[in-house]
Amino acid sequence: MEHLVEAKALTKHFGTFAAVRGIDVEVRRGEAFGFLGPNGAGKSSTMRMIACVSGRTGGELKVLGMDPERDGPRIRARIGVVPQLDNLDLELTVRQNLQIYGRYFGMSRQQCREKAVELLEFAQLSDRADQEVEPLSGGMKRRLTIARSLVNDPELLLLDEPTTGLDPQARHLLWDRLFRLKQDGVTLIITTHYMDEAEQLCDRLVVMDGGRIAAEGSPGELINRYSTKEVLELRFQPGAEKPDLERFAERVEVLPDRLLLYTQDGEHTLAKVHEHGVQPIQSLVRRSSLEDVFLRLTGRTLVD
Amino acid sequence: MTRTLDPANKTAPASVGLVWRVIPPGLYGGRASTLVERSALVNRRGWFVLVGGAFEPILFLWSLGLGFGQFVASVAGPDGRPVSYAAFVAPALLAASAMNGAVYDATFNVFFKFKYAKLYDAMLATPMGPLDIAMGEIAWALLRGGLYSAGFLGVMLAMGLIASPWALLALPAALLVAFAFAAVGMAATTFMRSWQDFDLVQLAVLPMFLFSTTFFPLSVYPGWLQTVVTWTPLYHAIELMRGLTLGVVGWGMLGHVAYFAVLAAVGTVVAARRLGSLLLD
């Protein structure tokens, strides 16, 4: 299997601060690969190194089989980048944003015009084509940034928190576009701190925290490995003493307002807890998610 | 065959090495012209701003020529022979407009695009490098300066202020002056941290505009100030323009040309390298 990105012991320091502390990553052609981690985990720093706009401090990195240090421009010619913060050209219209970006890649004016029409369609922005960028909604700007990143028909697309700050409807629309890209064979690398996004989009992901990789696998594998099938959530009065329920579950996590009981059968555990005379103000049985994996690995919740 | 090529092969790496040390690979993607294309696209809608800028030196010339012209019958020209005040001040305004246009574009506009619009971050995600950006922005500033200069030269011709066919060279000279000011302005901009720092640009440009023999001959200043004035780039630009439009030409002018060529080259490389180290951290 061919690897589009190969990192070994990759590190990035800013002055004395180590943002990325030796990570090993392999991204295969055609897959959607995720970096899941909280603020400051080092996701963007890693993405910028892969995008060849930030030099590495140590370790090895190969993108499309080339070394970013030597072949930056050649790599950048074949990848697409959606940065964490939109940096659209506000002095140009929606259409011009796409056309001029194609020119930066050395495409002919004719090619740029045709590509812009195609991408406007893809981003569902055809009716806004000749308007200013500034008044577009957050979701539309994000779609335009994604469309812009596709202007050079990239083999590899880097998406840094593609849906952060968008409402649920805008997020689903974006996910739909990303699915289509994946079906077209584009390899995706996505960073996110939303576990539902990681579960929805990623074939494989790494959980990143404090510049290190805590675990790696498919969402299903990670959940199997680090969590149980079901979780029983018990909510108590704030400040109330929480009972010791260790013996009813494989593992118990104590959060400020609730207990999480990891178990194969949530309803069964709930019945036993009730039998024992424990009266939570609320109880909920749900399937394990990546949030639970993260909690297990780091002892912290992903979104605080 | 291979043996005959050997000497060439041996000498090549040394020169390539030197160029590579000043301009490391990745700094230049060969697409600087697409930045000019972008600027043209942006200014297509704001063309009146562009044209408006051309009127400023014309207004100066008109008011000063009419006003001072009444009091001052003539001024000593570059070769000591008297010339009308309008013919004295016009080439200086030509040089100053090349400076002002270039500096404005390469400082305020570049700072905005660099710090707030994040335009260059978007460009650096493509095969373009920082040198493309520096060259592209400088080229635009230079084209704009050239446009103003050409218009102003036309006005000078119409007002009968051009005394020699050497004035044809005033246009390329104005482009070179604009190039140098744009390059140095952009290099300086990469060191600015906030809009406050731009007061320094004003502090450099305004006194230069007022004192670099723009309105008065060098002889009116006390000796020490004369020395300071002859160091300023605008003084060199004005000497060049005055000589060309009044037809007083000598080999010494190549010194002024060299002065600006060096400023232009150093400014461009410094701007590119600074952009690279700031944006590609």
Ligand SMILES: Nc1ncnc2c1ncn2[C@@H]1O[C@H](COP(=O)(O)OP(=O)(O)OP(=O)(O)O)[C@@H](O)[C@H]1O
């Ligand atoms: N240019 C820089 N200079 C100094 N420190 C930096 C720089 N860029 C990032 N850092 C630091 O490196 C750490 C990792 O930052 P990074 O942006 O990679 O995190 P992230 O996982 O993308 O976080 P977020 O979810 O907030 O985007 C942070 O502590 C950040 O403050």
Ligand SMILES: [Mg+2]
């Ligand atoms: Mg980030």
